Amino acid sequence: MVKYPNGTFAAFRKSVGDPTFKKNQKSNNYRKNISFSDRGMTLEQMINESNKFYRLKEIAVVHKKPTPIQIVKVDYPKRSRAVIKEAYFRQESTTDYNGVYNGYYLDFEAKETKNKTSFPLKNFHEHQIVHLTECLKQKGICFTIIGFTSLNRYFVTPANMIAKAWWTQNKSSVTLTEIEEWSVEIESGFQPTLPYLEAVDYFIADRKSKNGKYKI
């Protein structure tokens, strides 16, 4: 029996009681159209799996932050756990991921697009750009992971490049060519699914060199 990596992950999601599991489960036919290398995962799933790998191997400790929720009403039924009956989504004030890698503070946001030639900047919110800039000032290693899912290409782009483009008037997107120029491209693989720390190593080496390209 061939055990597809994707099957393993689906089983994992089922076991942890992911409520979106059924909704996102598609017929086996969809496999025909996609590359196996990314295992049919979303970018977020790929990063979460990579973080798990990095943590278990004691390479880095990076977690996705929970979505901030304003809780208004909670029920405490007998013999069972508390149920939140009324709550609202709050505005996030940071990025989705942060953590520590060999003494370095990492902070990043991940975004994907189905576009093939450019990345729309409206995908980033102002609070994310502000937060990344604040962390850069504190000498964090700050970046974005941009996935062109239709092309199966993934880029680790320094936050200062994205911030600069984001604040440029009348600039609504960055071209794939610009992203290629500014970023370290990484290939999706098996373990880790998305080896983004390879790009971080580049940025750290770049920071130490006198004529760094990325100025991260």
Added chain:
Amino acid sequence: MVKYPNGTFAAFRKSVGDPTFKKNQKSNNYRKNISFSDRGMTLEQMINESNKFYRLKEIAVVHKKPTPIQIVKVDYPKRSRAVIKEAYFRQESTTDYNGVYNGYYLDFEAKETKNKTSFPLKNFHEHQIVHLTECLKQKGICFTIIGFTSLNRYFVTPANMIAKAWWTQNKSSVTLTEIEEWSVEIESGFQPTLPYLEAVDYFIADRKSKNGKYKI
């Protein structure tokens, strides 16, 4: 008119629609029994205010992580924002606070006790101890802020000391004397409310010295 600092904060909580605001609001009489220096805040409130101060002054970027929630059912009523109608609290896998300070990764948990002579170790959960230890291996600055609220005394204790005590069999608490010995004590003040970065500076200097006391 005297504008009490506590009043300002209450107004802030009211303005952001904090659902616990009314519940925690007490008559003015309670002020007689407490020191004004901590402004009647909980330890968490003191740390959140300090983080706000540090961020605005561009000294450090530290945020409290949201409580992780498993969302099951969301309603999208017309003309108003999404309402979460069924959700559950999930087990946290990290500590409450992390961030970056001048290139250093900070990670900590804050706990308070009304005890006057010892701190019960059951206040820490295994996942918090494990996470702090993982971050220590990645050279993060990891610690706990312990508040003896009855004494109005606050200690910044290196995570390795707490982890060592936590894993010691039959040790259910650490004495105030032990905490005094292991920690940097900080005094609550005005801005920031709890200047815990003073302790972090000690730890950083200690790490650089050959015969460091804290071995953080």
